[in-house]
Amino acid sequence: MWLQREIRLDPRPRGFHLITGEVVRALPELGEVGVGLLHVFIRHTSASLTLNENASPDVRHDFDAFFDDAVPEDAPYWTHTFEGPDDMPAHIKASLLGPSLMLPVSRGRLAVGTWQGIYLCEHRDRGGSRSLVATLQGE
Amino acid sequence: MWLQREIRLDPRPRGFHLITGEVVRALPELGEVGVGLLHVFIRHTSASLTLNENASPDVRHDFDAFFDDAVPEDAPYWTHTFEGPDDMPAHIKASLLGPSLMLPVSRGRLAVGTWQGIYLCEHRDRGGSRSLVATLQGE
Amino acid sequence: MWLQREIRLDPRPRGFHLITGEVVRALPELGEVGVGLLHVFIRHTSASLTLNENASPDVRHDFDAFFDDAVPEDAPYWTHTFEGPDDMPAHIKASLLGPSLMLPVSRGRLAVGTWQGIYLCEHRDRGGSRSLVATLQGE
Numbered sequence: 001m002w003l004q005r006e007i008r009l010d011p012r013p014r015g016f017h018l019i020t021g022e023v024v025r026a027l028p029e030l031g032e033v034g035v036g037l038l039h040v041f042i043r044h045t046s047a048s049l050t051l052n053e054n055a056s057p058d059v060r061h062d063f064d065a066f067f068d069d070a071v072p073e074d075a076p077y078w079t080h081t082f083e084g085p086d087d088m089p090a091h092i093k094a095s096l097l098g099p100s101l102m103l104p105v106s107r108g109r110l111a112v113g114t115w116q117g118i119y120l121c122e123h124r125d126r127g128g129s130r131s132l133v134a135t136l137q138g139e
Numbered sequence: 140m141w142l143q144r145e146i147r148l149d150p151r152p153r154g155f156h157l158i159t160g161e162v163v164r165a166l167p168e169l170g171e172v173g174v175g176l177l178h179v180f181i182r183h184t185s186a187s188l189t190l191n192e193n194a195s196p197d198v199r200h201d202f203d204a205f206f207d208d209a210v211p212e213d214a215p216y217w218t219h220t221f222e223g224p225d226d227m228p229a230h231i232k233a234s235l236l237g238p239s240l241m242l243p244v245s246r247g248r249l250a251v252g253t254w255q256g257i258y259l260c261e262h263r264d265r266g267g268s269r270s271l272v273a274t275l276q277g278e
Numbered sequence: 279m280w281l282q283r284e285i286r287l288d289p290r291p292r293g294f295h296l297i298t299g300e301v302v303r304a305l306p307e308l309g310e311v312g313v314g315l316l317h318v319f320i321r322h323t324s325a326s327l328t329l330n331e332n333a334s335p336d337v338r339h340d341f342d343a344f345f346d347d348a349v350p351e352d353a354p355y356w357t358h359t360f361e362g363p364d365d366m367p368a369h370i371k372a373s374l375l376g377p378s379l380m381l382p383v384s385r386g387r388l389a390v391g392t393w394q395g396i397y398l399c400e401h402r403d404r405g406g407s408r409s410l411v412a413t414l415q416g417e
Contacts, residue, residue: 035142039380039382041382043390044393050237051238061218066214069216077340088340098376099379113182113270116182135314137415138141197358205370241319255377
């Protein structure tokens with residue numbers, strides 16, 4: 001069984017946002033998969049996806065603080081600056097975190113840990129709407 | 140062909156640990172796959188999986204040194220601190236390295252490079268037992 | 279449908295190199311896949327793969343600058359130094375960026391964003407030829 005679907009995400013402010021519910025609701029066919037894998041892919045180079053703690057908003061706040069410190073907008077070595085100071089750091093953060101997640105599916109549900117949630121990592125100040133491609137396979 | 144199995148890992152100290160043998164031994168069905176993919180997923184947000192050099196313990200030691208320096212416990216910007224100073228850095232390291240690996244399978248074996256080994260990256264001081272979900276597909 | 283093929287890449291200098299065209303040309307069977315996934319895996323621990331901006335060479339230049347600054351060759355904590363000063367940083371960069379990409383395939387083409395290109399991330403000064411394993415599945 002193969003299923004592929006685009007999921008359009010509304011614009012979000014720069015930061016880390018939980019989207020697990022939105023992704024699962026877009027894929028009601030998950031309930032029919034006994035054993036499988038769900039691939040979620042973001043079609044952009046200045047936003048990314050990661051899996052992390054889904055309970056405390058302060059964890060997501062600290063993700064912001066860490067990545068803004070580790071990939072500074074004012075680093076002296078940036079040469080690709082004409083799209084704004086948030087652009088090149090966004091590209092780096094996107095590659096550090098990655099453009100996709102592959103999640104196990106078991107008995108009709110994501111077989112992830114209790115505390116694991118899908119984060120949309122919006123690295124631009126005004127990234128606009130983002131497009132995901134979800135690919136579900138299994139039996 | 141689809142196969143999915145939980146692998147329980149004994150508690151390990153904070154650090155980087157080779158678990159290739161443990162994963163392969165838990166999946167004797169690998170030997171029956173001509174062409175396929177093995178997905179290994181960790182169901183936690185303070186430990187991660189990566190693939191790296193499998194011969195020199197000093198490489199794994201240097202992973203420790205780098206990540207402890209790059210994601211310091213005493214950074215002034217942490218707000219999520221009530222679970223201990225190792226908790227928030229563990230979440231960040233987990234996302235930098237990622238929760239899963241997808242490995243090619245060819246003629247009954249992992250088609251990885253000679254020097255590539257699976258690391259369990261334990262980012263907590265006392266992370267306890269960790270749970271993996273292995274999903275094997277192929278023909 | 280399953281297909282697996284090795285792709286040998288010519289030696290490249292240290293840095294970030296676009297290889298989307300080379301990967302796609304090695305897989306003419308992509309055109310027959312209506313819905314599927316392409317896994318591209320690098321069989322080395324001192325080079326990696328990522329997906330990022332495919333238009334501006336200065337973006338790839340800035341990747342170099344960032345990663346050389348974030349993972350310095352002269353860090354005081356390296357102990358694995360006998361393979362040269364570029365070796366241990368190469369291992370770290372390889373794990374930060376990751377050894378594989380999983381890309382959605384739709385109607386015979388990679389369903390990636392307009393600006394997303396596959397980067398070979400060569401972290402060694404003289405890494406030599408690199409070997410990829412491409413695994414294509416779908417229907």
